[in-house]
Amino acid sequence: MKKYIIVWEPDSQKGSPVNNALLKILNEKQLAEKMEIIRSPFIGFTSSGAILRVMPDNLIYTGFRVEDLEGIVNATLAGDRVDKFISSYDNKFLPVEEKDPLSRQFKIVLRNVGYLDPESIEEYISRGGYKALEKALFELGRDGVIAEMKASGLRGRGGAGFPTGLKWELTKKEAGEIKYAICNADEGDPGAYMDRAVLEGDPHSVVEGMIIGGFAVGCTQGFVYIRAEYPLAIERLEKALKDAREMGLLGKDILGSGFDFDIELRWGAGAFVCGEETALIASIEGKRGNPRPRPPFPSVSGLWEKPTFINNVETWANVPVIIEKGGKWMGSIGTEKSKGTKVFAVTGKVKNPGLVEVPMGTTIREIVYDICGGIKDNKNFKAVQTGGPSGGVIAEKYLDMPVDYESLQSIGSIMGSGGLIVMDEDDCMVDVNKFYLQFSVDESCGKCMPCRIGGKQILEILEKISKGNGEMTDIDKIYSISNAMQKASLCALGQTTPNPVLSSLRYFEDEYLAHIKDKKCYTGKCKDLVQYTVIPEKCIGCGLCATRCPVKCITGEKRKPYLIDTKACIKCGECYNVCKFDAVKRG
Amino acid sequence: MDKMKKGDLSKFRKEYKKLSGSEIVISMGTCGIAAGGDRVYKIIEKDLNDNGIKNVIIKKTGCLGLCFCEPNIIVRMEGMPEVLYGNVDEKTAHMIISEHVIKKNIVNNYVIFMPTNDIGKNIFKDQGR
Known part of the structure; x- marks a missing residue:
């Protein structure tokens, strides 16, 4: 050959x-x-x-x-x-023989995504699909499934990291005939699309996971709460449900075992807060998507006041593999307290953005540099943001820290659902946080005061700072408002809204101080705090900046230093980017 | 199809056969379609038809996670290594049919690689195919 x-x-x-x-x-x-x-x-x-x-x-x-x-x-x-x-790679957090010695990634959740036709149940079955369901129904039994789930150490992949097996056990213990299983597919973090990829690429893995979960806990009805913004995912999931029903894998008397379970879809209208479990339940019930105080937790009183357990898409997709390979197998992957793998949607200033599934304990450096090719245009790394508007930044000094739920929390960020946004030297922390705060303010449901008013106040302070009107007392104000929000907000949305600001203040305080004291934004993102000037000694008078300037505010004669009319300048930074002689100064 | 009972699944796996050895798989999640995956699908379908190629199946699949080089397509021809192409535009799609499928030459400059092996195959070992 x-x-x-x-x-x-x-x-x-x-x-x-x-x-x-x-x-x-x-x-x-x-x-x-x-x-x-x-x-x-x-x-x-x-x-x-x-x-x-x-x-x-x-x-x-x-x-x-x-x-x-x-x-x-x-x-x-x-x-x-x-x-x-010969190149090979060994990750101490991945001691299983199924691994690919040439790769830093290990795909459990994405095991079929991109390999099979998502609209064909035959292909899913031929690749070992629904094998775990058969094992659960006829070999393990209810307690066996829960024991495997607990042994696996799987924790909720929606971000909070609650042990899945324990959640199932708690719901199972509750008295009552009627219980519900819910799949949370209301993926709303900016820059996160792991769940969409799973639902579009391998819907049956989620369906199978839910049937197994329903069987273990003892419920007959499941719901998938999915964003209406994912039409293709809805279409493929509906096809998957229909095919599974026709084959006797869903509905009455599954595989002749006497166990009944069916799944229905509920569409979310796009409110971020509906990803919070109590708001999601309210939304399924047809009410306004407002959160309510916990306890009682959904495992006690959830959907229509019945015991309910909610897991994220990624968590459900893990279930068939855990049942098939055993909890011990899964428990051998990952760090001491975080088991298995995590899917990250890497976006932002990296060369090769995309979906990445790595064992827990992999470092940010491996994800950003080895898998995703490093920072675009060979610029300098500044930070990565995990957990979206509820998370925080990870500064350069933590690049080599093994990533798991605890380590991220200890440095003021969270695992989150898996969005990983990479920022380079051109990103301004004040500007980035304005974006996240604006997002949280828009998405606050308005029910409780700390979230509704606090978020808006922090946003206004950030806007003030970015306009050059910041004072040193503003930093203290941010801390005290954040404290109130964290303590007094009803749900996780309000409690976590200040996280991005707090974590960036922790690692990039000097940047805030430059905005407040020196009235400078060194990245040029805060337009009011930046000025472009030509350094006459360096300018050779080529005129390139003048031709590129969109408002024609740069004038001069060839071979003599040019001049920028700072009053007419719109601060787009084009002259700074095109100058080959570093003769345009930003600051 | 009849409802399955205990044991029917493994029987199904044993009996399930691939229709042909050669196939072209196009990555068509929302992202792939947005990047032009559906256009590529149509072109490949048409080119296969126009050239009277009957033994190559065309299939779609989900997002491979290689966002930076979509649309991606996988070409599995008998007697050739499996090849994944990235950044497949209309021109490349025509080239893949005329060069790779018909003349059995891999098209240069567009070959990319999956970040990892097909681990799903290893997890569920005794599958039918």
Whole structure:
């Protein structure tokens, strides 16, 4: 069989030396019949040097020099390998044999997403689908399922991290004939789309998880609360439910076991607060989506005052694998207190944004640099934000910290549902937090005062700071309002609204102080606090900035320093970006 | 289809056969469709028809999570390694049919790789195919 060497080279390597060297070797040895060299824009992970992937042998070479290529070509032709440059990866948080030694990722939730046709139940079954359901119904029994779930150590993937097995057990213990299972598919964090990908790519994994959960807890009805903004997910989920019903995997007498369970969809109209469990329950009941105080918790009195358990899409998708492979298997993956994997939706200023599923304990550096290719345009890393508008920033000094529920909490962020937004040196913390606060203020339901008024007040203070009118007392005000919100808000939305501001004050206080004391925004994002001027000594008078300026406020003669009319300037920063001689000053 | 009973699932898995060895799988989540996946689907469907190629199945799947290079398509031709193409626009889609499917040459510059192996296969080992 013909051999293929696939070449990836980082942007920093100009002129693709590795690819050219390989082509040269091929030409000299006249190997075109036996071997082909193919360039690739992405090879599964990234590195500071070139990466080769040999197909169909499926070997990866890294850390070689151009001189070593001939040896690699010879070995490949002989069906051999050069062990010195073979790349492999070992994660101590992933001690299972199913792992891929070439990859930092491990897919449990996304195991089928992108591999099978989501509209075909046949393909799902052929890939081992509904095997776990059969095992649960006929082998494990109710208590067995809950024991496996508890042994797995799985914690709620919606963000709060409550142990799933315990939640199921509590609901099971409640008296009463009627109980409900709910799937929370109201994914609303800015920049998060893990649940959508699962529902669109593998709806049956969620359906199967819910049937198993319903069986263990002893309920006959489940609901999926899904955003109406996900029409394709709704369409595919409905098809999945219909197919499962036709095959006898859902509805009356599932697989002849005598157990009845059915699932209905409920559409959410797009309110962020409806992701909070009590508000979600109210919304399913047809009421206004307002949260209510807990206790009583939904496991005691939930939907229509019946015991109810709610899990997130990602949690449900984990269930079939736990039942199939056993709780112990799952419990071996991850850190001491956080087990299994987590899906992150990596967005923002990274080269290769996308969905990433890694074992708990993987570091942010591995996610951002090794998997997602590092910061775009080779700029400097500033922070990542996890948990969206309820989370916080992770500063550069924590890049090598293993990520799990506890470690993130200890540095003032949260796991959240899995949105991971990467920021670079061009992002201003005050500006970013204005965005998050605006989001939370818009989404506050208005029922309780700390959230309704507090959020608005913090937002106004941030706006004041970004306009250059900030005072030192404003920082104290932010702290005291935040404190009130955290203590007195009814639900998690209000309690967590101040989190992004507080965590950025913790790690980037100097940036706030620069806005307040020096009235400067060094990133140029706060337009009122930035000025662009030409440094006459550096300007060679090429006129590029003047031609690019959208409001034509830069004037001058060729080969003499130009001048920016700061009154007419709209502070777009175009001149700063295009100047090749660093002659435009921002500050 | 008749309702399944205990044991029917494993029987189904054993009997379930793939229709053909060669297939083209297009990533069509909301993201893939927005990036042009549905246009690529139509082009590939038409090109296969126009060239009278009957033994290559065309399928759709969910989002692979490779947002930066959508639309992605996987081409599995018998006797060739499985290839994943990224950034497939209309021109590349035509090229994939004329070069890869018909002439059995991998199209340069668009080959990308899945960040990891198909782990789902390893988790559920005794599947039918």
